[in-house]
Amino acid sequence: SQSGSFGCASFYQLKQEGLGISKFANIGNNIDVSFVDVLDFFNDDTNTKIIGIYMETVKYGKALFNKLSHVVPKKPVVILKGGRTSIGMKAASSHTGSLASNYQILKAAITQTGAILCENASNFITALKTFSILPIPQGENIGVLTNSGGSSVLFSDKLEEYNLSLASFSEELKEEMRQFLIPLVKLVNPLDMIGGAAEKQYYNITKLMLKDESLDIVVACVVIPPFLEMNSDEHYRGIIRAWNDTGREKPLIPLVFFGDYFENLNTLAKKGKAPIYYTPNEAAYATKILIERAKSLSKNKEESAL
Amino acid sequence: SQSGSFGCASFYQLKQEGLGISKFANIGNNIDVSFVDVLDFFNDDTNTKIIGIYMETVKYGKALFNKLSHVVPKKPVVILKGGRTSIGMKAASSHTGSLASNYQILKAAITQTGAILCENASNFITALKTFSILPIPQGENIGVLTNSGGSSVLFSDKLEEYNLSLASFSEELKEEMRQFLIPLVKLVNPLDMIGGAAEKQYYNITKLMLKDESLDIVVACVVIPPFLEMNSDEHYRGIIRAWNDTGREKPLIPLVFFGDYFENLNTLAKKGKAPIYYTPNEAAYATKILIERAKSLSKNKEESAL
Known part of the structure; x- marks a missing residue:
């Protein structure tokens, strides 16, 4: 400095x-x-x-x-x-x-x-x-799940400003996800699971996306709902459980929109050495630089091989 | 929404x-x-x-x-x-x-x-x-004081991106400020009081700038020093005391760089209904929109007068 x-x-x-x-x-x-x-x-x-x-x-x-x-x-x-x-x-x-x-x-x-x-x-x-x-991704295919419009819309806006785009879900992934979702949910990326999605949906869908070979980065957006008697940390717990169960192999970006209001979340993240982001801009920036680094490393590898 | x-x-x-x-x-x-x-x-x-x-x-x-x-x-x-x-x-x-x-x-x-x-x-x-x-400023003359290079440099960068600039200090203001500063301090805007500046300097200089007729907005930057046995809130207390003593008439932007680490600061601000900003970008954005609103109000006034 x-x-x-x-x-x-x-x-x-x-x-x-x-x-x-x-x-x-x-x-x-x-x-x-x-x-x-x-x-x-x-x-x-x-x-x-x-x-x-x-x-x-x-x-x-x-x-x-x-x-x-x-x-x-x-x-x-x-x-x-x-x-x-x-x-x-x-x-x-x-x-x-x-x-x-x-x-x-x-x-x-x-x-x-x-x-x-x-x-x-x-x-x-x-x-x-x-x-x-976070680990460096193998490519730039981004999958997004969310329980709320605003967070994923603002994230997507910023992503496009960075000249990045969202992947299309494969037919296999759609089929697998369907069992955990209510019929109202459209199987498109970003996957909007709507406000009722709780720990179980977040765990299962995050895990499916992390395991899916056509996706390299998973972005899990949450706005903690003040209703339905949910715990303020259950969505995040589901997301991180999925990351742990898949060996933390792929980069996972949990975007808990303005969730720093809830102290327990930051404590959870720190203790578990797990990622957490609080604004769409921050999450989009993390996505961008992970892809930038992946590209710079693979370019370097190619050059060394010459 | x-x-x-x-x-x-x-x-x-x-x-x-x-x-x-x-x-x-x-x-x-x-x-x-x-x-x-x-x-x-x-x-x-x-x-x-x-x-x-x-x-x-x-x-x-x-x-x-x-x-x-x-x-x-x-x-x-x-x-x-x-x-x-x-x-x-x-x-x-x-x-x-x-x-x-x-x-x-x-x-x-x-x-x-x-x-x-x-x-x-x-x-x-x-x-x-x-x-x-904050109240709306009467013009767009910005005065900055600081105890650190980085914070005011990053603030100034962002300000220029918004097409705003810093005012020049009047000779009278310079004369008045001199008595509270060590000779090493250059009397230019941003005023860099260097790391030793404590409650007293922050109070006196902020007050002089708030009272100075050639300035409309005062930005007081602080990085809380981990040395010299200072209290983590003394700079901020000095700044707010000056604002209170001048009747809160002018907009004051205290930029305590990444100071949200110190919980007592946020509590102080909330209790006193006083402003506090934690990043150069946030402080620059606040400055920008205050000036934008001032302009839109005066334009409206002119139009109504026609």
Whole structure:
């Protein structure tokens, strides 16, 4: 990081998410120790699984991008750039006295290396959390189940902004799912199981989707219903039980819309080292970067094979 | 709302923010009761201060936009549109069976009325919270103080994305501020008071900025330092004390970066009906919509005067 306080703020948020930090390096204005040195160190450090960088200025650009290309296949690198705009740059310069750089050029160069460049601080945390907990998908076929319109609609909107789309369910999957659903439910993706869906439906449908070979990522949306005498955590329990029963092999994105109101959910997730996302944007961002990383790894594999 | 579950999820989040809801109307696919009817009702309802709408489909477009133009000068109207993209629309249609509409056209029409159109669910909540707590500014001159680089840099970046900029401090303000700051501090906007700034500096500088005639909005950024034996809430207490001592006349945006880790802060804010924002994006969005509303109100005033 080039900002001690940014690192500090991230600590608070990561701790809240139940994530650990192995080491934090604050290099200020970059005058003696550079990001290249720090990347070298973290690349070899066996206690570091994921590398997060808050960057304001770029020094030794070519060396940095080479180093990133070298590190990324081994460990995910997540970068947030402060000072993207002229007033942001002015703010950065009044603090560390160093000049920020042209963002569009930087963006192209970083994306080329396969590192994840985040657009804001919330996405930065989401990325670290996602790579800490979830496996990388084998492809980009996304299946969605939900008990509510709003959550899956807003998730789908954001997904399309990222140029991603939803898979079509295979006939076999539809047949298998039918037994657990009321006849009113249309067997399309997103699968809207309607408000009555409880632990059992969430468990069975999530499990079927996770086991289905034509799907690579499963997104389970929930709005906790205030009626029908349901427990506030039963949908989530069903989802995670399905993930555990399938060996946690595929990435699972539980979107419990504004569910951070319910403390028991966050505690459950932390204890079980299980994923949980609270807004459609956060869930869509996690989906996007998992697919980005899958692509960058397979591209790298192809290149190594040449 | 056209989604019962969206309303329900919003309840959870608003409750967490300490905000109340007077009434909730869920109109599903719009077949009998329309948004026009509901707006009429809420416009006259004295218990309703702000109107929030989750919309998937638009019916009676012209009547709706006329109604909005009529209501907005009296009460802020905040709108989130689900089904902005083709897959989002598909998701919406599988739930309510109604077709969503072209987003860009809708956006232009809504903006014209002065209503606030949000891009995502988090911004929707931020907008409701902001209009509940803060007064509307008299202009768009923004002053920023901070104890940390990262938070104000990221805030400034987002501000510029919204085509907003920071004011220049007047010579008088600089002179007055100098007495409370260490010589290392550069008297520029954002004012970086560096990590040692505590309750006293936050109180005095926030107060000077709030009282300064050349500033209309004050943004006070904090990263709670883990050192110097400071209390986790002292910066925030200083900021709010200054706001109270100046009669809460100007909008104040306290950005406590990822400070939701500290429960005492949220409790303090709720109890005192005081503003608090936890990410640079959220703070920048609040700033943006306050200025948007100020402009729409003054435009309306001019038109009425003709």
